[in-house]
Amino acid sequence: MLEKLIAWRQRNLTDKQTTQVLAFFVGILAAVAAFLLHWIIHLIQQLLTKGFATDAANVLFLLFPVVGIWLTSLFIKYVVRDNISHGITRVLYAISTNRSRLRRHNCWTSVVASAITIGFGGSVGAEAPIVLTGSAIGSNLGQIFKLDKRQLMLLVGCGAAAAVAGIYKAPIAGMVFTLEVLMIDMTMSSIVPILIATITANVTSYLLVGDKSMFSFTLDSAWSVERIPATVMLGVFGGFVSLYFMRGMTWCEGQFARMRRHPYRKLIVGGLVLSTLIFFFPSLYGEGWDSLVILLNGKTESDWDHVLDGSLFYGHTDLLVLYVAMVLLTKIVATSSTNGAGGCGGTFAPSLFVGGFAGFLFARLWNMEQIGVYIPEKNFTLLGMAAVMAGVMHAPLTGIFLIAEITGGYQLFVPLLIVSVVSVMVISIFEPHSIYAMRLAREGKLVTHHTDHSVLTLMSMDAIVEKDVVSVKPDMPLGRVVSVLSNSDSAFLPVLDQGGRLLGEIDLTKIRNIVFRPELYQKMRASQVMTPLPAILYRNEPMTEVMRKFDTTNASVLPVVDINNVLQGYITRTRLYRTYRKVVADFSTE
Secondary structure, three states: OHHHHHHHHHHHOOHHHHHHHHHHHHHHHHHHHHHHHHHHHHHHHHHHHOOOOOOOOOHHHHOHHHHHHHHHHHHHHHHHOOOOOOHHHHHHHHHHHOOOOOOHHHHOHHHHHHHHHHHOOOOOEOHHHHHHHHHHHHHHHHHHOOOOHHHHHHHHHHHHHHHHHHHHOOHHHHHHHHHHHHOOOOOHHHHHHHHHHHHHHHHHHHHHHOOOOOOOOOOOOOOOHHHHHHHHHHHHHHHHHHHHHHHHHHHHHHHHHOOOOOHHHHHHHHHHHHHHHHHHOHHHOOOOHHHHHHHHHOOOHHHHHHHHOOOOOOOOHHHHHHHHHHHHHHHHHHHHHHHHOOOOOEOHHHHHHHHHHHHHHHHHHHHHHOOOOOOOHHHHHHHHHHHHHHHHHOOHHHHHHHHHHHHOOHHHHHHHHHHHHHHHHHHHHHOOOOOOOHHHHHHOOOOOOOHHHHHHHHOOHHHOOEOOOOOEOOOOEHHHHHHHHHOOOOOEEEEEOOOOEEEEEEEHHHOHHHHOOHHHOOOOEHHHHOEOOOOOEEOOOOHHHHHHHHHHHOOOEEEEEOOOOEEEEEEEHHHHHHHHHHHHHHHHOO
């Protein structure tokens, strides 16, 4: 049946039309996956925390997160048997290096793993796993219907956009997120399928959970121009909090990476750190939306004091600012410990959480010090969410539209613009890439909005290496070398030792003065006429570096070797540029 459907599609529909049809189904499936994930998370949390005291600390907070991470680790090790951490980074990696091909198990394994992690208290977000799930759904549907790599990339973007739209009921933010964070180009052929996916996911979410926004929010007082200085300062503060978020997360992940050969040590260290932090600061439990809702909806001191419920700070209203500041600082550690110990979750929701607490803290300190006009804490909690998320993701439009859509806070659209743009300007001074792209950028594997760099990233070294190479040994007589050159199509001969390691090369253009002197044929050896190489290319080296070496040396041919200096083949400038032009043409085709 499926084969008949595929054959009918190939006869009657173009790739563009097929992509638009598949985008509709991607939207439905991604929204259903998002609904199931949150339903499972809430079910687990209700079963575990029902009856917990609000006026005292709960000892079970020391146990649940460790158990959740342990169960997740077992699931990944014995069922998944693959790396499913850092969901959005995995999507970027697939786009950059794997022609947008995601494995089939990614359509469901992230849902299960993150539900266990977050349900038991892991301080991470469900958004990145759902983005990976939605992208995997799009990728695999495209592979089933045999679409080309450009349409596959677009369907991956449709899945990511549908996931964001399905989770937050934010179709515009879903589209903007995909175009800002994941996609290479914004064209009409890209926007239409993404819009189809996001609208479909949004409608499906409304059918499943109703029309209520994820966060209920009512404006405390209308924004006015007198608050511009405070708004700009919040944007600057949000930029530095974003920098702390990214640098802190990277440092913590590095510490756990050092323990990768000792999984039980990672579990013990990460689990103990996480459970201890949650015991002292229950707001760190799970995604932490309950605490964020309190800050967004509070109107009086007694309302905001509920953030302290279930902690050792309960009843000490004078310590609210200290508690909020400590939660802000430790959230990064809690999130890193969750993933580092073996849990599964993302940094999308933690950036919103940190941003909300940062905005509240900024407003409270501003009002306490009476620096200027009064600024409403709840409004600045909302603005802080946009500032930090925009900074962490280097995506100001996503920060603006997501916060406006999930809270209905369109009345604050102008200050949302200000804090998001200022935050991104500040963070860009220190970090050129988003937290998701940072790892790939360091490896030169990131597809970006820079078309030239994106084309080079999409090129494969294996596709342009000429492996059928004639070589000579260093002790070969010159006469024999001349004979090999005369029977070769190349003007270059690599000189290899007995182990196949590259020693140098013989360039016909550089030995013309002795080629026609037969009296030297038996006196001279290959090692005497070989010359040093202008540059060496290494296997799996980024194509941007390959192009740079050709440009700086002006060489027409360069050898490719492995880490042991064993020759793998040659790349010619002609073939490199011919392939580059072809990829540019394919890349630009609408």
